[in-house]
Amino acid sequence: MTHYWFISTKYRRNSKLALFTFLLAFVVILLGAYTRLTDAGLSCPDWPHCYGFITAPHTASQLQDAAQKYPMAPVDIKKAWTEMTHRYFAGTEGILILILAFSILFTRKAKDVKAKTIAFALIALLGVQVMLGMLTVTEKLKPVIVLAHLLTGISILSVLWWAYLDVHVHDDSFVKKTSPLLIPWIWLGLLIVAIQITLGGWVSTHYAGLACIDFPYCNGQLLPNLQLNKADTDLITIHMLHRLGALVTAIYLGILALFLFGKSSFKSIALLIFALVVLQITLGILNIVWLRPVWVALIHHSVAIILLLTLITALVKAYFQSRDNRYGSFLA
Numbered sequence: 001m002t003h004y005w006f007i008s009t010k011y012r013r014n015s016k017l018a019l020f021t022f023l024l025a026f027v028v029i030l031l032g033a034y035t036r037l038t039d040a041g042l043s044c045p046d047w048p049h050c051y052g053f054i055t056a057p058h059t060a061s062q063l064q065d066a067a068q069k070y071p072m073a074p075v076d077i078k079k080a081w082t083e084m085t086h087r088y089f090a091g092t093e094g095i096l097i098l099i100l101a102f103s104i105l106f107t108r109k110a111k112d113v114k115a116k117t118i119a120f121a122l123i124a125l126l127g128v129q130v131m132l133g134m135l136t137v138t139e140k141l142k143p144v145i146v147l148a149h150l151l152t153g154i155s156i157l158s159v160l161w162w163a164y165l166d167v168h169v170h171d172d173s174f175v176k177k178t179s180p181l182l183i184p185w186i187w188l189g190l191l192i193v194a195i196q197i198t199l200g201g202w203v204s205t206h207y208a209g210l211a212c213i214d215f216p217y218c219n220g221q222l223l224p225n226l227q228l229n230k231a232d233t234d235l236i237t238i239h240m241l242h243r244l245g246a247l248v249t250a251i252y253l254g255i256l257a258l259f260l261f262g263k264s265s266f267k268s269i270a271l272l273i274f275a276l277v278v279l280q281i282t283l284g285i286l287n288i289v290w291l292r293p294v295w296v297a298l299i300h301h302s303v304a305i306i307l308l309l310t311l312i313t314a315l316v317k318a319y320f321q322s323r324d325n326r327y328g329s330f331l332a
Helices: 009-037 059-071 077-107 113-138 144-168 182-205 233-260 264-287 294-322
Strands: none
Touching: 009 059, 009 077, 009 182, 009 294, 059 182, 077 113, 077 144, 113 144, 144 294, 182 233, 182 294, 233 264, 264 294
């Protein structure tokens, strides 16, 4: 039997640390979304400090000093604390990622390529994420940088989830055999969801969520004129591309869920995929007709990520059950 890097009791602490870091990473992503939705992304004009302080300025002397240093950026204490809370949680996540990565590197044999790949991937993604976190401030929330920051955060979350799942591939639900033909179709679903999340992030970073204020129409038109050559600036085009992407995603995942439902060991995952798709469509519609309340947008954001993680779970499960190297033995 293949020995995975979380299997023995000695290494189960890595499993617990991976789960805790994963949960914290999820919170960090939601805090980032909340910061963006409440327009608090530039509430601290410098990085990593906030008006030169390690906390949001709040005393009379700090506020006076901040006003002198940054006369063009008046302090909004509530928004500044929102931004700094996000930074504190992100910093804690970064420390835990390093602890987890080095724990993996120093507790496994040099030939354990899979474990070390996870460790180095986490370190590399963390380095990129720190740089992007700085650039989001110094480049004044440039959309492409904010989107890259979001996607890197989701990538870190995905690797942490993948790492945590590694111990559970030995559970009874993973042992049943299945056809390796499932794998490419799950990969395709994962790719489609990743593209749709990217389109959603593009909407968010351009604040295009309310470019269309009705549904299924867009400002009275079923299919407005799309300016694809201006997909980085035209808000209606940005919004509608996300809607069209949602249609493609829903159709494909619906078919995939039906197919997976026919496999006994994938029934629960199939039902979860179907339920998440229905919920996500509902939230997307409510986001528009209710004029994007923050709480709906946050749940919409969360469900998209959970859907991605569900497909990763299905993929790990399919790899382990198939034991087929033709489609990649990295997880098998």
